[in-house]
Amino acid sequence: MKNRTTTRKVWGLGVALMIMGTVNAQQTGKLTLTKTFIDKNLREAIAQYHTLIKRVPGDVLPRTYIKANDSLVTAKSNTWIAGFYPGTLLYLYEYSKADGLLAEAEKRLRLLEKEKDNKGTHDLGFMLYCSFGNALRLTGNTHYRDVLLTGAESLASRFNATVGCIRSWDHNGDKWKFPVIIDNMMNLEFLNWASRVSGNPKYAEISTIHANTTLKHHFRADNSSYHVIDYDPETGVVRNKHTHQGADHESAWARGQAWGLYGYTMMYRDTQNENYLDQARKIAAFILDNPSLPEDGIPYWDYSVSGADVPRDASAAAITASALLELSELTTGTESLRYLRNAERILTSLSSPAYKASIGSNGGFILEHSTGHFPANSEIDVPLSYADYYYVEALMRYQHLLNQ
Known part of the structure; x- marks a missing residue:
């Protein structure tokens, strides 16, 4: 982290600490999205959610929407x-x-x-x-x-000290003994917060050990991530390296890459461990320099596939945009500007009619064209609640930049 005066502001995924010191983008006058743009999209998001609110039964949560029969899928x-x-x-x-x-x-x-x-x-x-x-x-x-x-x-x-990770799934015992998925990086922020608030270092220690173990085993030479690493819970030895929701085990599932980018950016913010910043930079480079990434910045559901008929994943794009905005604040100069520019590109695309639903349509969800689990033929080219969440979070993060 460069030496600079910083203040800590509660922010991020739920309750987090985002370093909001000198705003690099504003130093150089480089914020290109306007307050009008951000306000418009947040107001329209509110209008959409008023539509959604009316449709959600009292005892469940909304997950997605099926346009063909105008039905809300809940969980x-x-x-x-x-x-x-x-x-x-x-x-x-x-x-x-x-x-x-x-x-x-x-x-x-x-x-x-x-x-x-x-x-x-x-x-x-x-x-x-x-x-x-x-x-x-x-x-x-x-x-x-x-x-x-x-x-x-x-x-x-759910933490196993021998493995050095929090166990992810309890299912598919015939395939995995102790599966750990890249998505789990996102849950570490919760533990970091718990240590800060409770004063008990245990939670942050578990978070750091998990992040370090994931850093050691989840990533390939090109800095893409496997989805699932399966460990032997008795020895901690890696048994399998799989990509359960990707095109194949050696492919780069798009949302998994976004989870990793967000997770290591957050871990650097919370710990100031330079290894985490280095990994976030590497993941960002894999994503942004990927030859299969479309011009609009919205990835196909897996980075190993491309083509006009291949589904995009707006959820992966929204997560990536939010992460890049934070990463732009934790870096300086041309590097910071690159992350900012790409976040702006993604937000501009997601806010266009190509991805954002018109008010009153889409069952009340904000974004269209996300992919949940393509290999299982599940939730393909649909709205998803987490796509909306990270899109709105990214808009709010950008609004905070504008307000500095």
């Missing part, structure tokens, strides 16, 4: 995507201060709260930190702090 509170809908509502409330958005978010938090005791998933960062984390940040309600700390303990229970 229970124990599903990994459960935190994104209330999290998006809370970001939009932060922007607008509209009480109706907060009330709807808090209604879903009550549904989600029991997952604080769920020790059967590694996704508690997504589920609780994106939702209760943002709620705590915006309301100061200490009950949300207690929910989060209980959830962090549940997440920590």
Whole structure:
């Protein structure tokens, strides 16, 4: 990290600390998206979510939408995507201060709260930190702090010291003994927060060990990432290197690369460990220099495939844009500017009619053209709740840059 005076501001995925010191882009007058652009897209996102709010039953969370039969696909509170809908509502409330958005978010938090005791998933960062984390940040309600700390303990229970990782999945025992997916990097921010707030270093120690183990085993020579590394829980030895949701085991699944970029950028912000910044730079280079990346910056669902008929993944693009905005703030000069420019390119594309739905359409979701799990023929070319979440987060991060 370059020497400079910095202040810490609560921000990021749920409740995070984003270093908001000297804004490199503004130093050089290089922010190209306008306040009008950001305001327009956030206002339209709010309008869309008012459509979505009317469609969501009281006991579930929205996942995606099927245009062919105008049906909303929902999920229970124990599903990994459960935190994104209330999290998006809370970001939009932060922007607008509209009480109706907060009330709807808090209604879903009550549904989600029991997952604080769920020790059967590694996704508690997504589920609780994106939702209760943002709620705590915006309301100061200490009950949300207690929910989060209980959830962090549940997440920590999945850590295996021999492996040096938090176990991801409990399914497919015939294939994997101790699977760890690149997505799990996203849940480490929750643990970092828990150590800062509780004063217990255990959570941050688990987070750091997991990040280091992932750094050692998940990445190929070209800095792309496998999706799943399977370990022997008794010895810690790597058994398999797989890409479960990609084109093949040696391919670069687009959303997985985005998770890695976001995760290591966040880990550098939280720890100042230069190894994490170095890895974030390498992942960014793999993504931005990839010959299969389309001109509009929205990747195909896997970096090994391309073509007019190959589905894009707007969710991977939204995650990447949010990560690049933060990475631009943790670097300087032409490097920072490159990350900023590419984030702007992605946000411009996602905000165009090619990817953003017209108000009242798309079941109330903001973005179109995401891909969930292509090999399983699941959620292909559809809206997804997490695409909306990271798109809105990126818009909010850009608004903060404009306000500096």
